[in-house]
Amino acid sequence: MTALIDLHTHSRHSDGMLSPTDLVARAAGRGVGLLALTDHDTVAGHAEAQLACDAHGIRFIPGIEASCQWRGQSIHVIGLGARPSALHAFIEDIRSRRVARIQRIGERLAHRGKLPGEEIAAAVLASSDVPTRTHVARELVARGHAKDLQGAFDRWLGRDGAGHVPVEWPELQPVLETLVGACDAVVLAHPHRYKLSAGALRQLVAEFKVIGGHALEVNVAGMSMNDRDRIASLARRNALEGSAGSDFHDPATPWTSLGRMPVWPADVQPVTARLL
Ligand code: AMP
Numbered sequence: 447m448t449a450l451i452d453l454h455t456h457s458r459h460s461d462g463m464l465s466p467t468d469l470v471a472r473a474a475g476r477g478v479g480l481l482a483l484t485d486h487d488t489v490a491g492h493a494e495a496q497l498a499c500d501a502h503g504i505r506f507i508p509g510i511e512a513s514c515q516w517r518g519q520s521i522h523v524i525g526l527g528a529r530p531s532a533l534h535a536f537i538e539d540i541r542s543r544r545v546a547r548i549q550r551i552g553e554r555l556a557h558r559g560k561l562p563g564e565e566i567a568a569a570v571l572a573s574s575d576v577p578t579r580t581h582v583a584r585e586l587v588a589r590g591h592a593k594d595l596q597g598a599f600d601r602w603l604g605r606d607g608a609g610h611v612p613v614e615w616p617e618l619q620p621v622l623e624t625l626v627g628a629c630d631a632v633v634l635a636h637p638h639r640y641k642l643s644a645g646a647l648r649q650l651v652a653e654f655k656v657i658g659g660h661a662l663e664v665n666v667a668g669m670s671m672n673d674r675d676r677i678a679s680l681a682r683r684n685a686l687e688g689s690a691g692s693d694f695h696d697p698a699t700p701w702t703s704l705g706r707m708p709v710w711p712a713d714v715q716p717v718t719a720r721l722l
Pocket residue numbers: 461486513577578579580595596599600695
């Protein structure tokens with residue numbers, strides 16, 4: 447059996463539940479032979495993940511899932527084969543935006559939601575260097591304000607929630623330029639998940655290609671065959687390669703299982719050639 451590939455995973459250094467060591471051990475147990483750690487806006491887990499991959503005979507790819515915005519919508523771009531020194535300024539910029547955003551979410555939860563928002567924000571900021579809305583959602587669940595993560599997003603953090611704060615990430619173009627200069631391969635993450643019309647998604651993909659992006663994530667755990675075919679045909683039409691990843695965060699969510707993804711679409715070149 448050929449080894450599985452997983453080029454999109456999260457550890458505790460962003461909003462994943464496992465340490466890099468435990469993530470790698472889990473991946474090894476599932477037969478993953480090529481693994482990227484792609485925490486949101488940080489490279490802090492790379493050294494530990496590299497050591498663990500060496501111990502398990504897994505080929506490690508240092509990665510990052512960068513936050514940016516395009517037409518006011520939050521977009522994620524994955525850099526693979528990342529050189530941390532070239533990402534330092536980007537990482538520091540996002541970190542300060544994230545801290546400010548969590549504070550604003552706390553204020554809104556307090557004023558509009560009548561929750562102890564400042565306490566919630568303080569707990570989140572104390573728990574992570576890369577505080578995300580996932581951390582806020584977990585805190586809301588832990589305090590009994592939502593029954594699960596999805597419920598916390600729906601009721602409090604999503605567009606209609608009291609704690610909704612619009613995206614404040616840097617624009618796609620400069621972020622993409624930074625990643626193209628700092629990484630071996632640059633991938634547009636989960637294109638099927640953005641709430642964009644078909645025409646807007648085509649324009650996003652065309653811009654991504656013009657600025658120098660290499661691949662679309664055509665193979666994400668939980669993606670329907672219909673979405674996979676739609677994104678694969680966008681890749682073919684734009685002469686972009688394909689990438690595959692689970693977007694694993696948490697062993698408690700069985701639909702994101704490390705290394706397990708739908709079948710690779712025909713006629714899409716794998717981005718892995720750039721990494722080996
Ligand atoms: P942020 O970067 O702070 O906006 O947080 C985004 C993260 O929240 C994503 O990477 C997902 O892991 C998580 N997320 C977003 N929407 C949902 C949702 N509806 N249910 C569970 N997790 C979500």
